[in-house]
Amino acid sequence: MSGMFCFQCEQAAGGTGCSGSGHGTCGKSAEASRLQDLLLRLAERLARQMVDRSSSSESFDRMILNALLATMTNVDFDPDHLEALCRRMGSACSRPLPASREDLLEMAERCGVESERQNTGCEMANRLSFLLFAIKGAAAYYHHAVELGYCDPEISRYFRHALAYLVHPDLKPSEMINLSLECGRNTLKILALLDKARNEVFGSPEPTEVAVTPTAGKAILVTGHDLRLLREVLIATEGTGINVYTHGELLPAHSYPKLRAFPHLVGNYGGSWHEQQTEFAAFPGPVLVTTNCMMPPRDEYHERLFTAGAVRYPDVSHLEAGEYGALACVASSEPGFPLTVTPPRKILVGFGHHALEAILPRIVELMRDGQIRRLFLIGGCDGAKTVRDYYTTLAEIIPQDCLILTLACGKFRFNRQEFGTIDGIPRLLDLGQCSDAHTAIVAIRRLAELMHTDVNSLPLSIILSWYEQKAVSILLALFSLGVRNIRLGPGMPAFFSEDMKALLAQGYRLRPITTPEADLAEALSNSPL
Structure with missing residues (x-):
């Protein structure tokens, strides 16, 4: 086995990808990585067969969904389990697989990004990876909804058709944008379905x-x-x-x-x-x-x-x-926690869209009265790189007359700090998990309605952090709504081809973070870009 190549997460070694016969930065072995590549190719083959036959199957759809989730960053590290998934998928799509692990891995070598680059060129392979990773992110959210008993046949159909396209693609950059926006629109549907599922099963989040x-x-x-x-x-x-x-x-x-x-x-x-x-x-x-x-x-x-x-x-x-x-x-x-004299400490969470919508009219009043100058949405994934201290510093230096909306694990960079209130409204509003992005979207659109403007004209700055594939699907969901002027960090994904970077910068004004001070100054100046 020649080794792995994986560049689907922000930890991609050297900013280009993890390779070799050892382990990736995440700890995934080369063996597991190759089996994940094979599993994805088999899932694409099954999807292609279902589309060609105009057939549907709940069990096959679930098999595809599980494969997409298993190949995400930091999910399935176990080669034995991944091999079992490959063999079940091979049986479903009538693809005979070698009996031995060694021969299976040899087959898997022809399924990865490196092989795709040889066949289609580096730029095309990167475009396909971009779309595949976004599909994975959307699938992770849909998996949560399905586990709660909430399904949508049209969403399953989307996954089949999206994966089927990857089997015989011919993507120009402009076509790639259209397919990416389709993924974004389906991510919006999935996030809304998941929000509905959680609210009905567990009750609506409360502060x-x-x-x-x-x-x-x-x-x-x-x-x-x-x-x-x-x-x-x-x-x-x-x-x-x-x-x-x-x-x-x-x-x-x-x-x-x-x-x-x-x-x-x-x-x-x-x-x-x-x-x-x-x-x-x-x-x-x-x-x-x-x-x-x-x-x-x-x-x-x-x-x-x-x-x-x-x-x-x-x-x-x-x-x-x-x-x-x-x-x-x-x-x-195990010992458990002992009795201590440490003063108890609490933090405030739970600003789901029902709770947030209740205070949005008051926020608009305070903005019109000049008591709230601007809103900052600082959300997304966290990671280990020290450059992510950017988000801590940014939250700390945002002026006292501004509110901070946050969601996903990036908030752990600053969510235990005291930010105070503005007229009783907490300056830090925790909207939930990354999967609660629906709350942020509902809030932004409602805010635009209340202020009689469009989303891009709001006194709102969106500064996101990414780590893995779910963040890619959220980014595309925002683009599908026409949201522009997003800053993204800590760096651009390794799988962004140069033409894709240019298109996203030109069409959506997607820009990398710079320094907290410079980005804050620009946001507060509200100067045209």
């Missing part, structure tokens, strides 16, 4: 103070994005006397009434996903990883780490439905 200091007692930590799996853990551990904490992107779970109703959901522990190796080692109980954001575990906590859902890691115990009670058994044998 809620969440403890970020521990409570004495035995403890379980749940990280990731999956509210459904968190609920399963809460049900399985109810009445055991064991406390459950959220971590990372599960922080907003506390704002959902039907989750907050569990008294043993006591708080949030730690910060962003990339700090997990230190934080999990210090946590005095078992840890469950529910969705992407898995990192290679350290020895200190390897034996008390569990995965669920699509997440897999070699030699880490995987829990299926009905097995979450095992977490309580492990928690009982």
Whole structure:
């Protein structure tokens, strides 16, 4: 096996891609990477067959959805599981696969980006990767909705047709933009469906103070994005006397009434996903990883780490439905948190679109009265690079007469700071997970209605951070609404071809971040670009 090539996330080595026979920056092995490439090609083949036959199948659609999720950054690191997925997909699309792993990997070598570059050229391969990664991001959000029982046949049809196109593409840059905007429009539909699902299943988010200091007692930590799996853990551990904490992107779970109703959901522990190796080692109980954001575990906590859902890691115990009670058994044998005299501390979350829409008219009044000068939407993924301190500094230096809207794990760069209020309205409004981008979109459009203007004329600056494929689908969703003048950091994706960069800069004024001070000064000057 010659090795891997992967450039789908912001950690791409050298800003170009992870390669070689070892491991990628994320910890994924070359073997796992190659099997992911093969799995995607088989999924595209199955989609092509379904489109050609004008057929549909819920089981095949789910198989394709699972394949897209399994190949995302920080989800499935397990070659054995990936091989099993490949063999099931091969059977579904009637593609015979070699019996041995070695021969399977040899076949997989012909399925990656490097092979595509040889066949179609570097620019075309990058365009196709851009579209594929956006499709993956949209699929991750749709997977959450499907798991809650909310499906849309038209969305499944979109995934089939989008993947089928990748089998025999002939993309010019302008055509690529159109296909990307189609992905953005479908992402909008998916985000709205997921919002509907979560609001109906868990209740509408409400502004809620969440403890970020521990409570004495035995403890379980749940990280990731999956509210459904968190609920399963809460049900399985109810009445055991064991406390459950959220971590990372599960922080907003506390704002959902039907989750907050569990008294043993006591708080949030730690910060962003990339700090997990230190934080999990210090946590005095078992840890469950529910969705992407898995990192290679350290020895200190390897034996008390569990995965669920699509997440897999070699030699880490995987829990299926009905097995979450095992977490309580492990928690009982771990020390838990001791009694302390540390003053309790809380942070405010839960500004879903219902809560936000209730205060938007007052925000508009304060803007017209001159008490609020500007809104800043600082959202997106977090990561380990120190250049991301940009977002911390930016939030800190934004003037006191401005509001900050935030969502996704990038907020952990500043969400424990005190920002105060303007006429009783918190200056920092936490809208939720990255999957709650629907809330931000609803709020922006409603704000434009109330101010009798268009989205791009609002006193609003959008500064986003990206890390993986979901951020790409959100970016395209915003473009599909005509949103312009977005700043993106910490750098442009490695899979952006030069012609795509030029088109996005010209058509949507997408620009990289520079320095917090310079970008803030430009935003406040409100000067034409």
